[in-house]
Amino acid sequence: MGNRQIQHRLLVYLRHELCTPINAMIGYSELLLEEIQIQQQTNLISDLQKIHACSQQLLTLVSTILDPAKLEMSQIEGGLDSFGATLRVELLTPLSAIVGYCEMLLEDAPASLIPDLDSLNTSAQQLLTLVNDIVSLAQQQLQILNTQEAQPLLLESPAAVTFIRSATTTLETLSQESPEKQVQSGTILAIDDSNPELLARQLKRHGYTVTTATSAQQALRLLKAMPCDLILLDVIMPGMNGLELLEKLKQHESWRHIPVIMISALDEIDGAVKCIELGAEDYLQKPFDPTLLKARIGACLEKKRLRDQEILYLQQVDRLTTAAAEIEAKTFNPKSLDDLNQRSDEFGQLVRVFQRMAQEVQSRERSLEQQVNFLQAAIHTEQRSQIADELAATNHFRQIQKRGKGSRDTENLYRGSLYPSLSRFAANGDQSSVDDRTSVTDRIHRVDLAAIETQSDRTTQTIIVHSFRGGTGKSNLTSNLAVSLAKQGKRVGIIDSDLQSPGIHLLFGLDEETVTLTLNDYLSGRCALYEAAYDVSHALPSPGGAIYLIPASVKASDITRILREGYHDEKLLDGFSEISRDLKLDVLLIDSHPGIDPGTLQAIAASGLLLLVLRPDYQDYQGTAVIVELARMLSVEAISLIVNRALPGFDVESYRQQLEASYEVPVAGILPFCEELMHLSSSEIFSVCYPDHPFTQVIDQIGQQFIR
Known part of the structure; x- marks a missing residue:
């Protein structure tokens, strides 16, 4: 050294x-x-x-x-x-x-x-x-x-x-020797009225592109005409001085982010402080050391490069945010982000994932739109009215209308003059005919009327759960809805009126050995309806209300007999009122037979609420529209739709709005497609096995709508 x-x-x-x-x-x-x-x-x-x-x-x-x-x-x-x-x-x-x-x-x-x-x-x-x-x-x-x-x-x-x-x-x-850094390239505007060419030559020697101006007015014209990465600005100049020009630059939207280094021959701290306050990046006193000038310029250009990267990144994020809004407005073009998905960083990966998701959403929306269009065509008013008018012209339908709510008090449907009163069954000293028919288990047993506490009269809400076609999941929905209502302290009854293809009893663990009396026995006059009721409250996950099930017979002989001989429709309707009063029910759920037949129409006419179950299926759309039209002709008080097995890609709210606009009835709920439900295979109550599942949450939301 x-x-x-x-x-x-x-x-x-x-x-x-x-x-x-x-x-x-x-x-x-x-x-x-x-x-x-x-x-x-x-x-x-x-x-x-x-x-x-x-x-x-x-x-x-x-x-x-x-x-x-x-x-x-x-x-x-x-x-x-x-x-x-x-x-x-x-x-x-x-x-x-x-x-x-x-x-x-x-x-x-x-x-x-x-x-x-x-x-x-x-x-x-x-x-x-x-x-x-x-x-x-x-x-x-x-x-x-x-x-x-x-x-x-x-x-x-x-x-x-x-x-x-x-x-x-x-x-x-x-x-220690400082590592050699690569000079940041950039365009510099040097504004100096005394000797700008000398300054320009020094800067060009370091590899910068330099443009000079001798006044503020000339500098402003140059800034309008060309981009600039850095400004070197003399403090003292004729006309508009450096401080005034600096203030003007920092107020301009396009120029405010350009870094400015003030240069001056004055050695006073107040001037430097004023420059920094107005937004200057640095202050250098003339004559300045060339090495120091190079270091200050390099630092400013590096800061501007990082700032430009940040601004570009925020602009790109804004484009992504705008694209999300366009998806919602259905105006998004996936190709509008093609330049961004070329980035190799995490943001580029995010853009690529976003594009794929957007394309999937658009594909699902197109599919849904096609379904809705078909739905609207399928339930065209003229076609719906034509089918309904043809059914309404039959004598049977006219009889049902006469018996409808407009001409009859549903509270008085039970007529003791036609059938034995319940007091006769309860007071009869010979109970062997009843006791011999069944073996009572700890969990599932027939209803004992004497064990039901006497309560003040209550209004029972009768709900029929119906669908135009089989396989809609109607029985599963009915059982889960019953559990949801009972969890809220309600006494709920279920009648399996699907006499041709019964099955709801399996969900509650009943089998042929346990079930000794059924709805078929009541319709044939072999028992009172309450005797065919089974207390299945054991299915509830916690103490609450109660559930009573009246199953239909699964025996081939009983099914064949009821199909061949038929039954009095009025007796079934009387049974609705009978069981509601005797079991002190808050809600009675009727699991109906799908389609349109005399018994179904009779039950629909007597219901307080019609719950129509459908799937996102073209045939379901058409059939449901006809049933809605018939229910209106029968003066049904309330109608609601429940969609089952909606695919994950469905826009639930949009689909709900389309359905309500098309059918002119409310949608009580849209149940998602559920693989777990398939695995249970109707062996158990889904909402009990999966209490926190989205499917269960929708069921509970549906149940809460009907509590009164």
């Missing part, structure tokens, strides 16, 4: 070590002066002002004496002791004054000022130690600089030892 480099680094080190406590003294004295102004401690102002003045004097002395440009190496090498003695003499006078004033202030100052005064005094004592050890510090550092090896420390002061160690590490770091 050459002598000049050794000299420079030694002086830099010494100046740094001495200036550190001096700067602390200046800072604390300024804080204390502000504080005593607030507290109005005017008696302390004079001493603190003297401390502040002496601290400033020390800073000037250190900066002057240890300036490498003014001090020759020979002054140190030839007489380090003499140099150290001179430095001590120069510094000890103001430093001693500071220490003395600090000691006096510590005696007179209020408690609130003591901590800052202690810190100020500590910095002064630290500086005093360094001044006294200045020769030893210099000798030790010269050894390190000359030999590049740390010799044993010769210092007695712990503070000096600490400083020499930190200085050694710092100077070694500074002496």
